[in-house]
Amino acid sequence: MSTEQAILNLLGIAARARQVVSGEEQVVKEVRGQTAKLVIISTDASKNTQKKLRDKCNSYSVKLFEFSTRDALGHATGREERVSLAITDHGFAKKLKQLLTELEAETEA
Numbered sequence: 001m002s003t004e005q006a007i008l009n010l011l012g013i014a015a016r017a018r019q020v021v022s023g024e025e026q027v028v029k030e031v032r033g034q035t036a037k038l039v040i041i042s043t044d045a046s047k048n049t050q051k052k053l054r055d056k057c058n059s060y061s062v063k064l065f066e067f068s069t070r071d072a073l074g075h076a077t078g079r080e081e082r083v084s085l086a087i088t089d090h091g092f093a094k095k096l097k098q099l100l101t102e103l104e105a106e107t108e109a
Contacts, residue, residue, distance in 0.1 A: 003103045008066065008076040010096055011085065015077035021073035022077060024049055025060040031056050036086035037093030038063050040100075042070040045083045052107075053084055063093075065100040 001009075012087060014020045021030050030036035031053075033036075039057050043066050054075075057064040070081040077085065087093040 003099055003106060004068065007071060007096060007099045007103065010092065010099065010100055011073070011076040012078065014087060014089065014092040014096075016105075017089070017092070019087060019092050020077055021086040021088060022079060022082045022084065023074075024053070024084050027053065027084045028056055029062050030086040030088060034060060035088050036060075036062050037090050038065070038087040040065050040067050040073065040085045040087070041097070042066075042068060042073050042083050044069050049083055063099050065097075065098060065104075067100060067103070 021027060025041060039053060039062055041053055041064060054064060070083050073085060074080050074082040087096060
């Protein structure tokens with residue numbers, strides 16, 4: 001199984017465990033409330049959304065990854081298209097960070 005598929009599968013499990021918050025406003029709220037352990041934004045998010053979430057994550061020291069498309073993120077979490085996701089569980093966030101970092105290394109190699 002590819003690293004990308006592993007990430008999507010884990011997102012699905014986290015979503016079923018109710019540890020994923022989606023939607024720009026909700027994600028910002030979780031970051032502000034410091035319950036977001038990790039934020040994932042789709043590669044096809046608007047520049048405005050990307051900037052808003054990047055700035056918010058930077059000011060609250062939340063790790064942000066750009067990953068996959070809005071369709072894939074929505075599908076993985078059992079919803080419609082999703083541009084941004086916040087992971088609220090430390091365990092899920094830790095494993096996702098590890099996989100996303102691996103994926104970044106693979107794509108750079």
